[in-house]
Amino acid sequence: MNQLPNYRFPPRYGPEWGSGGIFGLRYHNGVLYFTVAFEAEAHFVKEDSHRIYEFELVGEKPTSGGDTYNAVDVVDEFIYFGGWVHAPAIYEGKGNEKATINFVNKYSHVHEYDTENDSIRLVWKESIHHPTDWAGEVSDIIYNPYTDELLLAREDGHQNLGIYALDRKKGEIKLLNSAPSPKGTIVHDTAFFGIGKNFAKGLEEIHALDMISGRWEKFKLGESIDGERYLHPHLGAMGSAYNRAFAFVRGGLFVGNPLNDEPFEFFRLFDFYTFYAPFRVNALPLDGGLVIAYNAHHDAIYKPRSPGEIRFAKLTNTIVGPSVLVYIAPPMVKIVGSFGARITSMEKANGKLLLGTNTTPNTGALDATPFDTGNKDIVVLDEKILQEKPPAVSFSIPLAYPSMAMQEGAGAFGGIPLDGYKDPRMVIYASKNNELTIYEYDLTLPPIEACSDKFDIKKGKNIIELNSFSGIVSFRLKEEDFKGKVRIELR
Incomplete structure (x- = not known):
């Protein structure tokens, strides 16, 4: 991508909560599109030109926002991009103290x-014009080729949430499903949408739309492959491969296709009971599989003011490890990159893998700033990283979580x-004697139940070599240990 004039975007004007990021990366018909948020800049980069659009078709400048969920799709020569924007922004x-x-x-x-022809058209906009509330943001766009409509997922907001169909030519919108949904994906002739309020319980159901007949079906979430309970599966991204839908959530992922008698089962992945999650990032189809990022610091409370905020601030600001880029090629799950606070967007172009990254999370309502607070950049990697050895990675988890x-x-x-990894190991610093169960499984489709082994843990330092295990491993202590910690070293 030698035609990119800039790879780095330092903090600039954009009133909002903390930092946005580089979202919507899409290379189509010789054009690289992305939006820089919260600066509300949509970039269109060609070999011989670079256009920046500041959402002035929505309203007056100065604008802020743009997109924070990677709402983008392409149809023929068109790139459709959505999200939300303040026009004009009011700080x-x-x-x-606020x-x-x-x-x-x-x-x-x-x-x-x-x-x-390098032209931009506003297809649709909507506002409830409220000082503290807002209409559901557009967090995903999925094209239905049968009806020639854009399916919009809307979950982040106070009114007009759900799944909508937008006539891309007339700009007319209609509600298809009133359940809040942040993300969706297409499998065969069906669009699967994750349902639930993300900053409350997380993913609760998956609804399926037959894109031909318009018929809806609802599906419950299944159990975890390791036999243990999961909590708060906040939905970050969805993808499709192997005729299954993949829903990437805090703590792991759900995979299945109930229309083919495979219920959505849970595979635990990077579950630390913090806000480490595949959030505010897209799942990228690549080399026949899926690439996803699990982010270390995407949303956080900056200055807690209530007991509830204090608890949530600790949860969201505990950094247990780097953000990791993961390649999903069942039954294999492979770490292919290690990064900082968060990856916000991904795209493939000319044999390269483009990543939008950010040093800073989105924050809360009473800590707004008149400018974006993060340093954002575009990282260009060779696609061959999928076939290379994984990077050294370590995680350090307080056992209190x-x-x-x-x-x-x-x-x-x-x-x-x-x-x-040749020599992975786990180091447990225990405050008391305990017992550890290690579950061993992989991403076999259809799923196969995990195997398990038990180990005695003594008070003090315990080293468990993990090179006798393969695939994916999860852990459970028999008794609580609020003072202990564990370090996992992948090398």
């Missing part, structure tokens, strides 16, 4: 970019992919 200032913005001019939107989960009937943690 209300800082005082009385800083706020006004949402009265916040719009959800869908735009069309014509790659052949799985111990707290045990009080809710859960507690199994980890879900660490071992593929490609």
Whole structure:
């Protein structure tokens, strides 16, 4: 991607909560598109030109926002990009130990970019014009070739949530399903959508739309392959491969296709009972599989003010490991990259893998700033990293988190992919004698139940070599240990 004029985007004007990122990366018909949020800049890069659109078709400048969920799809020569934008943005200032913005001019939107004549058209916009609430953001766009409509997933907001169909030519919108949905994916002739409020319980059901007949079906979530309970599966991205739908959530992923008698089962993956999650990132089809990122620091409370916020701030600001780029090629799950705070978007172009990255998370309502607070950049990697040895990675987990989960009937943690590592090990610093169960499984489709082994844990330092295990391993302590910690070293 030698034609990119800039790879780095330092903090600039964009009133919002913390930092946005580089979203919507899409290379289509010789054009690389992406949106820089919260600066509200849509970039269109060609070999001989670089256009920046600041969402002035939505409303007056100065604008902020743009997209924070990778809402983009392509049809023929058109790139359709959506999300939300303040037009104009209103920063209300800082005082009385809080800083706020006004949402009265916040719009959800869908735009069309014509790659052949470099033109931009506003297809649709919507606002409820409320100072603190907003209409459901567009967090996913999926094209239905049968009806020639854009399916919009909308979950983040206060009104007009659900799954909508947008006439891409007339700009007319209709509600198909009122259940809040952040993401969807197509399998065969069906669009599967994750259902649930992401900042509450997370994913609760998966609804399936027959794109030919318009008929809906609802499917429950299944059990975990390791036999243990999972908690708060906040949905970050969805993808399709092997005639199954993949829903990437905090703590792992659900895979299945109930229309082919395979229920959605849970595979624990990078489950630390923090907010480490595949959130605000897309799943990228690549080389016949899927690439996904599990992010270390995507959303967080910056300055907690209540007991509830204090608990959530600790949860969201505990960094247990780097963000990891993961290649899904069942039954294999392989770490192919190790990065900083978060990866926000991914795309393939000319044999390269493009990653949008950011140093800073999205934050909360009373800590708004008049400018984006993160350093964002585009990383260009060779696609061959999928076939190379995985990078050295380590995780350090306070055992207080799985111990707290045990009080809710859960507690199994980890879900660490071992593929490609010669000498992985686990070091447990225990505050008391205990027993550890290690579950061993892989991403076999249809799923196969995990095997398990038990180990005695003595008070103090315990080293468990993991080179006798393969696939994916998760762990569970028999008793709570609020003072202990564990370090997992992949090398």
